[in-house]
Amino acid sequence: MQHQVRIALDAMGGDHGPSVVIPGAALTLQRHPGVVFVMYGDSALCLPLLEAHPQLAKATTFHHCDVSIAMDAKPGMALRHGRGVSSMWRAIEAVKLGEADVAISAGNTGALMAMSTFCLRTLARIDRPAIAGIWPTTRGESIVLDVGATIGADARHLVDLAVMGAAMARILFHIERPSVGLLNVGVEDMKGVEDVKLAARMLRENDYPNMIYHGFVEGDDIGHGTVDVVVTEGFAGNIALKTAEGTAKQLASFLRDAMKRTWMTRLGYILARSAFHALREKLDPRKSNGGVFLGLNGIVIKSHGGTDALGFASAVDLGYDMVKYQLLSKITETLARDDSVPAHPIEEIEE
Amino acid sequence: MQHQVRIALDAMGGDHGPSVVIPGAALTLQRHPGVVFVMYGDSALCLPLLEAHPQLAKATTFHHCDVSIAMDAKPGMALRHGRGVSSMWRAIEAVKLGEADVAISAGNTGALMAMSTFCLRTLARIDRPAIAGIWPTTRGESIVLDVGATIGADARHLVDLAVMGAAMARILFHIERPSVGLLNVGVEDMKGVEDVKLAARMLRENDYPNMIYHGFVEGDDIGHGTVDVVVTEGFAGNIALKTAEGTAKQLASFLRDAMKRTWMTRLGYILARSAFHALREKLDPRKSNGGVFLGLNGIVIKSHGGTDALGFASAVDLGYDMVKYQLLSKITETLARDDSVPAHPIEEIEE
Known part of the structure; x- marks a missing residue:
């Protein structure tokens, strides 16, 4: 016990x-x-x-x-x-x-x-701690890290983030080998992502027993829930998190305005109230509250x-x-x- | 003529x-x-x-x-x-x-x-071109650049992005002095944002006649429309753009599911159809299609x-x-x- x-x-x-x-x-x-x-x-x-x-x-x-x-x-x-x-x-x-x-x-x-x-x-091999956040997705939830502890990350640090995020995912999602993706941009042959590319190679070669390395993911893969764990350095991670929050607020505001257009849309809103309630509940930020300091x-x-x-x-x-x-x-x-x-x-x- | x-x-x-x-x-x-x-x-x-x-x-x-x-x-x-x-x-x-x-x-x-x-x-002073995108916001539209042409940016490049983005905003929004914000993360004393901080100082000191430098903005300010022009380097900019797109898709999918819950929500959906139509129109990505290569x-x-x-x-x-x-x-x-x-x-x- x-x-x-x-x-x-x-x-x-x-x-x-x-x-x-x-x-x-x-x-x-x-x-x-x-x-x-x-x-x-x-x-x-x-x-x-x-x-x-x-x-x-x-x-x-x-x-x-x-x-x-x-x-x-x-x-x-x-x-x-x-x-x-x-x-x-x-x-x-x-x-x-x-x-x-x-x-x-x-x-x-x-x-x-x-x-x-x-x-x-910090732990022996870890230079700098990270913050891991829980992100609601179309498929359930994913873990995204680092959402803002430190700016920039070399390949080694990205691999460590993957290991730590996967450990957290095993616990939260009860999966033995969570899938892990490295956040990257879609455009080919860009300079400056060498560390992300190198981290990808290391993750593939290391073939960690407690994760499945999925490959690169893009910003829209986060909300889609393509992988259980999304790994990125803290600047982009924080921007992604805040941008998603902002977009959700923006759409909620658009939706509210749209529902007030006519007496018919207002009536529709009243009838569909339980749906909006369910949506609010699904997106309730209180449910995914808590950033875990890792490392x-x-x-x-x-x-x-x-x-x-x-x-x-x-x-x-x-x-x-x-x-x-x-x-x-x-x-x-x-x-x-x-x-x-x-x-x-x-x-x-x-x- | x-x-x-x-x-x-x-x-x-x-x-x-x-x-x-x-x-x-x-x-x-x-x-x-x-x-x-x-x-x-x-x-x-x-x-x-x-x-x-x-x-x-x-x-x-x-x-x-x-x-x-x-x-x-x-x-x-x-x-x-x-x-x-x-x-x-x-x-x-x-x-x-x-x-x-x-x-x-x-x-x-x-x-x-x-x-x-x-x-x-590239133009004489510009090392690397940027891509400027039009971003629908709660207040209308903003320009975000760089959304993915090059990774990383020193202070000088960020200032150039501000100048180019402001020029584009003057045309698109018919504003003499568009407001410009530098995308940054909320956490204080982080390392690695020195270039962003230096760019802020340069923008403040230069006091360009064709823009109003607003200060730092965070990811959620983009969709809110806090400034006319959001300036960032291409990696974070691309992640922000794709993440916002992903979040919008995710919410649309949640909303669709929620509306199918009961016969009452379905009826509500039918009555409020014009509202959903207006929302779709407002968020139609075809309307903001077009990335401008600047520099x-x-x-x-x-x-x-x-x-x-x-x-x-x-x-x-x-x-x-x-x-x-x-x-x-x-x-x-x-x-x-x-x-x-x-x-x-x-x-x-x-x-």
Whole structure:
């Protein structure tokens, strides 16, 4: 039997702080009753909220912190003033000290990344951490990484991203060999994608037991769900993610306007309301909330700063899964033995 | 009075060749009766189609070409075997020789770019050409460049892209000082965006008379229409474009499925059909068809290869506008005088 999953929470992160973090954690606890929490934050703000969730309070060890990291703090400043004392730092440090298995924060991405890297350090072969996001597709969900941790990537880093993304996909999608694609542009003979081409060759030659290398994919393959894992460097990955979000908003706005055209379209809208409701539900960003920091000696998850309790709970659930199904050992095993050892089957899922 | 607009057409480009190019050109001729065409292609295929469009035939000088460039030809191969003899090359060459003002092809992008660059050469200060695309937004349309001509861009190149994109926006949107944004990622203190930051400083300091530099924009600002011109290097630009296309397709597919849920949603769909029709029309990719190659000593426009006559006509119309309102001189004037001379008003539009 595995030990309990222990989750460290930065209660002060995000636009709404503990008023979202605490009810969010309570939701996860309902779904996974065995979880225990270590929570860091301002006791004046957090304790009254915790009292309102007695089950959660029982499962939580609370630590008061005097310092919270502002949502617009520069990473360098956050590190200088928040190291050792802030709720964000201490949640991460709990992972380092072995007091928790995963740290979750809705605080500012840059600060969280800087602190996580500083505190946990990167895995032996990994130079720089990455952020992996869950992307809803026509076929279900895919993982896209890096969606914005670092700019640029050489071939080696792209291969590492593939290994880490595949490990995450094995857990999330319960697939033994997830398919992996390298994001590229369609135009032939372009200069500057040498690293992407080289990474493709390495992935093909290494023939990792825990993934199927699919080949290049283009931007439109992401939403189509062509592969389980889309690998790219952080600049293009972040642009892709934000562009998709923008396009979805744009189309929703067009659709709303179109439905108001005539009394007939309005009536049609009323009749088809359940369809629009289903569509909204399908695209609900709260369901795919949570970016996983990969490449560190520990798991850190970034929740969207503006999300509500339901959304925050998704990020906590994600953290739970990553711990329970051993993301870190899946990654390190693959990195260590590389392609020399045959695949081992995915662990049985036991609740 | 300006001289007639003379358009060179590669009749053999695209998935459907002359069967789309010729009716497409005929549509443009109806809208702009003064236009004349120089057409290059296989006479056996083209002449019968031209006969079916007597007005177009009258306005067209036709040149037979033995060679057509395949849609999947490698640029290097296309250049080696198509130089001097192919319909694509000769359309571009017509611009070089002063026999046409713009060349339009629905042929393969890599080959068209290689031939255009080889034949026309880049403008004095420009190292590498770019492709500018028209992007439908919630506020109307924006121009995004580079959507995939070259990978990577230093600060100087990004500034040149801004100048060229702004010149195009002045023509398309009839704005004297279009707003320009540099595409960037939201995370602070990231490495590797130094060129983007430096370009921002140069744009701010240069204070070009024919644009308003807005600042950084993120991926979701593109569809929102935050600025008239979005500037980025070709890899991220191409990923953004394809990702947006993919997202739009994905949402359309979700919407279709949702509308089939129950008899009530089906009925709602029927009643609201005109709304869906309007939405489809608004997002019709044929309307924004046409990528403008910028930075060359001449104008070349790439039409989508799979488009129909209506879509091809959009690309031809775009070429018409770029010639009539003097894209090239707008670009070279700004590049030449840089920021030393005050703005001059946009030319009056005369049909």
